[in-house]
Amino acid sequence: MGLIHIEMFATLDLVGQAPGGPEEDPEGFPFGGWQAPLMDEESGAQVEAAYQGTDALLLGRRTYDIFAGYWPRQKDNDFATLFNSIPKYVASHGTPDLSWEGSTQLGPDLVAAVREIRDRHEHITVVGSLDLVQTLLREKLFDRLDLWLHPITLGVGKKVFDAGTVPTNITLLAPPVASPRGTVHLRYGLADGTPATGDMAELDQR
Numbered sequence: 001m002g003l004i005h006i007e008m009f010a011t012l013d014l015v016g017q018a019p020g021g022p023e024e025d026p027e028g029f030p031f032g033g034w035q036a037p038l039m040d041e042e043s044g045a046q047v048e049a050a051y052q053g054t055d056a057l058l059l060g061r062r063t064y065d066i067f068a069g070y071w072p073r074q075k076d077n078d079f080a081t082l083f084n085s086i087p088k089y090v091a092s093h094g095t096p097d098l099s100w101e102g103s104t105q106l107g108p109d110l111v112a113a114v115r116e117i118r119d120r121h122e123h124i125t126v127v128g129s130l131d132l133v134q135t136l137l138r139e140k141l142f143d144r145l146d147l148w149l150h151p152i153t154l155g156v157g158k159k160v161f162d163a164g165t166v167p168t169n170i171t172l173l174a175p176p177v178a179s180p181r182g183t184v185h186l187r188y189g190l191a192d193g194t195p196a197t198g199d200m201a202e203l204d205q206r
Contacts, residue, residue, distance in 0.1 A: 002118050004058070005144040006126045006133055007050055008160055009035050012149060015157035016130050024066060031154050038150050043179040050146050051082060056121040058114065060129030061092035067127075068100040089117055089124075091132045111139050130158050138164050144173065144189050151182035167194045 009019040011034065018024035019035035026032055059067065067083065074080035088103045090096050091110055098105060106113035114136070118124060126133060126142070136142045147160070169191035177185045 002121045003123045003144060004114070004118055004126065004136065004142045005050075005054075005123060005146065006136065006142050007047070007146045008128075008133065009148045009150065010160050011152050011154050011157075013153040013155065014160045015154045016128075016133075016160040017157035019128075020066075025062060025158075029157050031157065034152065034154065035150060038152070038181050038183055040179050040181045040183075043148065043181070043183045043185070046177065046179070046185050047148070048078065051079070051125060053123040054082065054086065054125040056087045056089065056117065056124045057083065058089045058117070058124050058126045058129075058132070059091070060132035061090060061094065061096055062131075063128040064088065064090040064092070064096060064100075064103075068097070068103070072100055087121070089113075091129070091135075110135060111141065114141055130160070130162075133160070134162055134164055137161065137168070138166055140166070140168060140190060142190060144187065145170070147186045147188065149184045149186065169193050169195055 008016055010016045015031075017029050018026070018032035020033060021036070022032035024032050057067075067088075071080050071083045084101065086102065088100060089106055090098070090103060091106050091113075093108070096103075096105060106117075110132075118141075126136065170188045171191040173187045173189045179185070
């Protein structure tokens with residue numbers, strides 16, 4: 001069984017909408033492209049390293065359309081070389097244009113389809129795709145979550161953890177790393193069980 005790895009860029013108030021550009025997801029959101037001013041070489045290197053071993057992409061329809069319109073035209077770029085050469089799976093209820101070489105639309109039973117491709121690949125990376133990510137989080141259908149927290153708050157926008165999030169234990173897989181501009185890279189893994197509760201007063205009596 002392969003690894004499902006979610007890569008997510010977020011603000012401190014956990015907005016993950018449209019980090020890359022103003023046209024990425026503009027409806028009702030005035031901050032498209034909020035990530036660009038905060039990028040630096042160190043965080044860029046972290047993102048590139050996170051893709052090591054990726055042998056398939058799993059994308060929501062909006063992210064897929066953006067990628068399909070951009071990456072096939074790029075040359076002499078490590079991301080382009082990787083993305084253009086590996087299989088791409090798109091979750092959509094519509095009829096996406098699958099002209100990007102290696103693209104396949106998943107079947108209507110998304111959970112079953114993701115489990116099937118998980119058995120087919122060793123390292124599936126999910127990029128952006130907030131609606132798809134909500135399903136993966138709810139079904140606990142992921143193994144690793146790389147979260148880049150950026151030192152801004154927006155107050156509006158789609159959240160990484162939105163309505164329907166279920167109680168889940170998460171474990172930190174590596175020490176957090178901060179970039180010069182204040183972005184913190186957190187690498188989490190899915191852990192067993194559900195969150196426990198306790199009483200701080202009992203701890204004080206020990």
